[in-house]
Amino acid sequence: MSDPIIELKHVSRVFRMSSGTKWQRIMTSLGLINNSENIQEFWALRDINLQIAPGHRLGIIGRNGAGKSTLLRIIAGLLQPSEGSVLVRGNVETMMHLGTGFHPDLTGRQNVKAALAHKGIFGKEAADTLEEIIDFTELDEFFDMPLRTYSSGMNARLGFATATAVKPEVLIIDEVLGAGDAYFASKSYERMRRLTSSGATVLFVSHDMSAVEQLCDDAIWLERGQLKSSGSTIDISRAYAASVRREEQLRMKLRNSMLGAKNFSALKNRLDHPFQLIVRIFVEEGNLDVSEATLLSGEDEIGSVVVGAPQDSNYREIAFALVDNELGRWSKPKQDQDGRFFRSISSKSAAPGSGAIVYNLDFIDIDQEWSFTALVREGKGQIQVWDGKTYTSIADFKAGSEFCPVEISIPKAILASFLASEGIDVPSQTLPPSSVPDMETNPPVETLSTTGEIEVATQTEIAALEGSADQAARSRMLELDVKSSMITITDVLLEDASGDEQTHFLSLQPMRIRIRYNAMAEVERPEFAVTFYREGVCALQVLSGDVPSNPGVISAGSKGEAVIEFPSLPIGRGSYMVSVAIFPQSVRTDRSGDHIAYALLDRRFQIKVAQPEDDLIDRGIARGPSMWSFSGT
Structure with a gap:
């Protein structure tokens, strides 16, 4: 078995920052005074052990600030570890910043010639390599224009082609391919596969998990400067994505619970x-x-x-x-x-x-x-x-x-x-009576336009819906933008196929929304509505009157539940705000354009829709049912 081409043993890196005066910092750097009390230590990496075999493609993933770039800089020899040892058996090519080593006033051709000369490539070999780079980059007339006229994608093309024109033993790529288009990224991945098949080693950093899965054999996950996990690319990327998703779900859950607060307009x-x-x-x-x-x-x-x-x-x-x-x-x-x-x-x-x-x-x-x-x-x-x-x-x-x-x-x-102190008032019903002064309530008036989008006419608060003490959190979240004496929404549940409440869903997979209500007066054929907004635009609206089971007359004093099932959620990936409302039957027939809602929770819930892992085709936002037929001889 061959020796690892890269070997790290107990590698740590600390950055020390002085919080003293400018004079103290100068004197400390010269070793003339001891200013240790004002020195703060930031450990970017701590106790990293890693062995990488020749011809291996390793993905490095983690959140911003996790230590990925510091690790790559140490392997490239651009930074020395504070502790531990690093051994790299081979020459290293790095792509860590766009345009590194290039001069903005020189043309692409001139920059490439200078880079090849720096590598010791001259004469016919340099001319042949230059032609190969021209073909690979497909920059055409831009190749003879100054680099300062290049876009970030063009910079990435030129840098990658130059770095890989002569086979490196170790190639380090930190995010820069993300600046290029999908076509060039595909060409780059194919070149990296050919390089590794001939013995080159690739270290690849990207926040694009699909790119890491396509290119890399294995992956490591860095978190707060430590090696959290390592293994197959699929296993590590899924574990990392699940961690990010759990954090997003928690933050979105908290966000949804705050969207009904008194200061919603300020919170936005x-x-x-x-x-x-x-x-x-x-x-x-x-x-x-x-x-x-x-x-x-x-x-x-x-x-x-x-x-x-x-x-x-x-x-x-x-x-x-x-x-x-x-x-x-x-x-x-x-x-x-x-x-x-x-x-x-x-x-x-x-x-x-x-x-x-x-x-x-x-x-x-x-x-x-x-x-x-x-x-x-x-x-x-x-x-x-x-x-x-x-x-x-x-x-x-x-x-x-x-x-x-x-x-x-x-x-x-x-x-x-x-x-x-942050300018956010807390509804009095959530605290002991002595904690917060009473608040006056003033119901707003909101309307539904004939185009199906909710418009705010006035914005004031009302008291929270009635509910038991153990439902205080949900009740405050469901403070109505419109309070009617006829019918109110008491609960809204967004569930997956298993009946679990969620904030993250998969496109084309099941979703269920439960709308629970109390009727204080008789209501004839109410229209329940659910609207999904993406970047302020109505992406999907569904109305209960579209189905025969829509309730006829809801009697006074009754409680009930309206459930909408999406066997296959018909919207694409993205972040959505969801509104839930109950309208009079006249919402469909009145052409005046203004309809007062019985109850309205305007863009009160945030959800995130992701693409199924086994579906790599982006089908857009709308994904309604369709039927194909074929004929021919």
Whole structure:
């Protein structure tokens, strides 16, 4: 068996950043002063072990900031590891940035000639290679134009063709092929397959899982600078996609629960600007070791960070340790004999110590029970939560000589105060009467246009629907945009074929929507409607009057359920907002264009539709039933 062409043993990489003054940073870099208290460490990689055989195609996947590019730069020799060893047996070609090594004022031809000369290729060999590159790139007259006139896709063509014209022993590609079109990507994959069949090794980074599956034999999954998993490309890509999907489902579930809030119009503008909920562990005297810290909403894990692990201070993650000596006293990362990562909090010179954990949240559902759990050891501490004005203490604890969990419930009043500081009012029915002042209600009026799209005439709030205490969360989510004295919507369930509530569905697979209602007065032939919006445009609308089973007369005081079944969901992949409504029968026949709804939940639910894994053809947005017939001799 041949030796691995790439071998990494316990490779780690740390970046150190100084938070002192400019003068302190200069003096520290020259070694003239010790400024260690103001040095923050960011571990981009930690303890990576990897062996790659010659002729192998390895995919590297992970979220942004996971350490993929740092790993590639170390393998390419562009960056030295802080710990561990790297051995690469062969020459390396890299494509990590568009136009690397090219001059923007030179033509494509001139840049290629310079690149070939740099590789030691001259004369007839250079001329033949140049012609091969011209044929492969298909840039035509652009080949003799300055590089600054190229698009990103043209840059990718020229860079890839030049890097692979002379067979490298190791080819590293980091995302850049994503700038090209599908036709050129297909040509590139075929060339890489030919290179690997002749012994070249390819390391390929992409967020396009289908591209990784098409090209790579195996894959590794990096998360927060650590090797989370490795194996066959199919297994790893599916596990990674499932992880991303679970995170998206949780965030979408929280988002849907907030879309009925009083400040919906304000929330729409900040859905992608998360709240930052801060939990602080306060140590008045002595030391305290802290490891994993987790925030829960009900039984759902919102975010978790292993304190002291690589990238524990990465602010792009949902949860991170706020490592800032101005705001806390976290020690440098540590690891015990069992391999557990942690940091310590220390009080100094009678001054208390503290360490903060920050959670980046899309929203906070006040109806859920929120709690915080941390693994702690050897010390006494206090859990505090930022309420928007100050840190409020919620519990004291004492930890023994072994790591053990401390579990603390976060009071709703603190969360309400925090939301209020962010400009989000909390409906009074979700909190004790003394927590929030009463709110006045003023029902809006909304209409359904003859084109089937919902238009808002006024935007004010009404009280939440009546419901039992254990349905408080769903009731607030279902606050109506229109409140009628005749019939109300009490519950909406979006289910898959198994009857489980979901926010993610597959195109052309089953979906079920249940609409539960209470009738306060007699309603004659109500029209139930479900509308799917994509980027503000009505993609699909279904009306209950289209089927014979539509109810005739709903009597006063009755409760019921309208169910729409999609045996094959007829919309393509994408993100959709879903509206649910109940209208009078006249919605179909009145040509005035304005129809007051009995009940309306306007774009209150967000779902995501994905393509089935075994269907690689994009069939567009509309996927209605059709029938083929054939004839001939």
